[in-house]
Amino acid sequence: MARYRQCGYLRYQPQIEQAIAERYSLLSQLRLALNEDQLFLELQPKVQMTDGSLVGFEALVRWRHPEGKIIRPDQFIPLAEMSGLIGRLDHKVLRMTLDAIKALHQAGIRVPVAFNASGIELVRPLFFETLQQTIQESGVDPCWLELEITESQAVQEYDLITPNLNRLIQMGMQISIDDFGTGYSSLTHLAELEATTLKIDKSFVQQMGVSEYGDELVTVIIRLASRFGYKIIAEGVETQAQRDQLLALGCPLGQGYLFARPMPLADALVWSESYLVK
Ligand code: C2E
Ligand code: CA
Ligand code: CA
Ligand code: CA
Numbered sequence: 001m002a003r004y005r006q007c008g009y010l011r012y013q014p015q016i017e018q019a020i021a022e023r024y025s026l027l028s029q030l031r032l033a034l035n036e037d038q039l040f041l042e043l044q045p046k047v048q049m050t051d052g053s054l055v056g057f058e059a060l061v062r063w064r065h066p067e068g069k070i071i072r073p074d075q076f077i078p079l080a081e082m083s084g085l086i087g088r089l090d091h092k093v094l095r096m097t098l099d100a101i102k103a104l105h106q107a108g109i110r111v112p113v114a115f116n117a118s119g120i121e122l123v124r125p126l127f128f129e130t131l132q133q134t135i136q137e138s139g140v141d142p143c144w145l146e147l148e149i150t151e152s153q154a155v156q157e158y159d160l161i162t163p164n165l166n167r168l169i170q171m172g173m174q175i176s177i178d179d180f181g182t183g184y185s186s187l188t189h190l191a192e193l194e195a196t197t198l199k200i201d202k203s204f205v206q207q208m209g210v211s212e213y214g215d216e217l218v219t220v221i222i223r224l225a226s227r228f229g230y231k232i233i234a235e236g237v238e239t240q241a242q243r244d245q246l247l248a249l250g251c252p253l254g255q256g257y258l259f260a261r262p263m264p265l266a267d268a269l270v271w272s273e274s275y276l277v278k
Helices: 002-007 009-035 073-083 086-106 127-138 151-156 158-171 202-207 214-227 240-249 265-275
Strands: 039-048 053-064 113-116 145-150 174-180 197-200 231-234
Touching: 009 073, 009 086, 039 086, 039 265, 053 073, 053 086, 053 265, 073 086, 086 113, 086 127, 086 145, 086 265, 113 174, 127 158, 145 151, 145 158, 151 158, 151 174, 158 174, 197 202, 197 214, 202 214, 202 231, 202 240, 214 231, 214 240
Parallel strands: 053 113, 113 145, 145 174, 174 197, 197 231
Antiparallel strands: 039 053
């Protein structure tokens, strides 16, 4: 008995039960959220770091919970993936992104808008058909749409998704490899990834000037990207020093709190007025 008490098994059980109950409850609320339009997008600018001018947006999903709080994607995307809701969620995000592009165009702002798709969805046979059809129905030219997929997704399911990514590029869409440098070693595939852009993960940006190898790692990523003909952009740029160093190392594009936080569409329209090069 004493040993049981020591390892704490009996004592912690109620907490585990509560955690599971909370997840279930959040899941049924998420199901409701999808039906009741509680999800919305925030747009974060991508900029030319020399002058801060706007080159694009990334759409990031948020959940306006009926109790008033805004829930961040890290808290519900994994839940949606586990429960099979992710297909509907991603589709909703795509449609909201297309609507945002139309609103931006109406305001005279013509830049690509990126959306994130879950790896689970990318390997589903009908994913690309649905994507293509939804874009067509919206009347938006695919050249204004960008897909961000993480490095591990792009490499893990390489054979399955590569032909599909190629089709999207043929349609005129841009493809970004997100969180580049953090995933499976994609070096073997680097020459042949069906992508237009590599996004340097913010963990590397944050290591610059901090750890011994921080700058070297970023230098290598930038060299590799240009060697293989990819566009390159850094995410999570928070300080002037990071911006300066990235520019010095040859990375002209960036995204991060230094330039702008993710914001609702209405704010993005206002923000763009000052930062759009016409
Ligand atoms: P991500 O694609 O790597 O997105 C970048 C995250 O970094 C965003 O967090 C953004 O708000 C945050 N960020 C931007 N600038 C800075 C900065 O300067 N410093 C720091 N510390 N953070 C910064 P967010 O919006 O919470 O999104 C988290 C993750 O959730 C995203 O990571 C993406 O993987 C996922 N996600 C977001 N929206 C969607 C979506 O619509 N569908 C799917 N499947 N996943 C999504
Ligand atoms: Ca992303
Ligand atoms: Ca990212
Ligand atoms: Ca990330």
